Amino acid sequence: MDVTQQTDNNEQTALWNGRAGRAWVEAQEVIDQVLEPFEDLLVEVVRAGSGQRVLDVGCGTGSTTLAVARLLGATGHCIGVDISDLLIAAARARAEREDTPASFIRADAQTHAFEPASFDLIMSRFGVMFFDHPVLAFSNLRRAARDHARLRFIVWRSAAENPFMTTAERAAAPLLPNMPARQPGAPGQFSFADRHRVAAILEESGWAESDIRPIDVDCTLPEKELVGYFTRLGPVGLILQEVDERTRAQVIDTVRAAFDPYVHGTEVRFAAACWMVSARAPSA
Secondary structure (H helix, E strand, O other): OOOOOOOOOHHHHHHHOOHHHHHHHHOHHHHHHHHHHHHHHHHHHHHOOOOOEEEEEOOOOOHHHHHHHHHHHHHOEEEEEEOOHHHHHHHHHHHHHHOOOOEEEEOOOOOOOOOOOOEEEEEEEOOOOOOOOHHHHHHHHHHHEEEEEEEEEEEEOOOOOOHHHHHHHHHHOOOOOOOOOOOOOOOOOOOOOOHHHHHHHHHHOOOEEEEEEEEEEEEEEEHHHHHHHHHHOHHHHHHHOOOOHHHHHHHHHHHHHHOHHHEEOOEEEEEEEEEEEEEEOOOO
């Protein structure tokens, strides 16, 4: 595929600088709570070394970037990159409030001119599934990595293995006939579900020693936050911004009932089926 003619992530740029970005900022605290176990897994990778320069790809509102920066302290530096002005603004505000010395770049990581051979570790918590051209993206990240630098990221496995993540859209589908269907392999939450595709992308983009392991992680969120969670995020959250109040009320009642199997008292619990992916930059 010729990727030289179209390298801008136009659809994703519009999405994350618009409705999806606003929703993510509004739900920041809940999202960070749900995804904290994955942040902890990535921070552990950093804990093994010192004096590191780290790049966090698709950093969102900066939770993982800031956690790594706090760990590195004065001995290293962590930079977060994201395509969304809204998310980067939120991340910078958090860093300033916390007085944490992290840096943030608003850019498309698949084409941004990072300083060559400048990072010891490139990482991502659910931030690499949205590239239009993943080989182009990971080739660009390889150029930004020093020889022997590590790559470590977490992505979702398949939709079938993550029923919690598709509960809202399955329950709402009869009431929202115009809700767009997920397209297999298209940029989005489950685009890296096929481990063989992930391995091929890494190999083609110049990474070596790839290791793709399944992990199943227990996640929780407060039951009181559940309605806000599914009315802001995902396909249902996006389309609910456009429907009339009667339809919105019907969808909320129907979808909330569909989540009952996951509700345990004041908590919502589910297992997240993901890949933990690692690779290394070989010597040039």
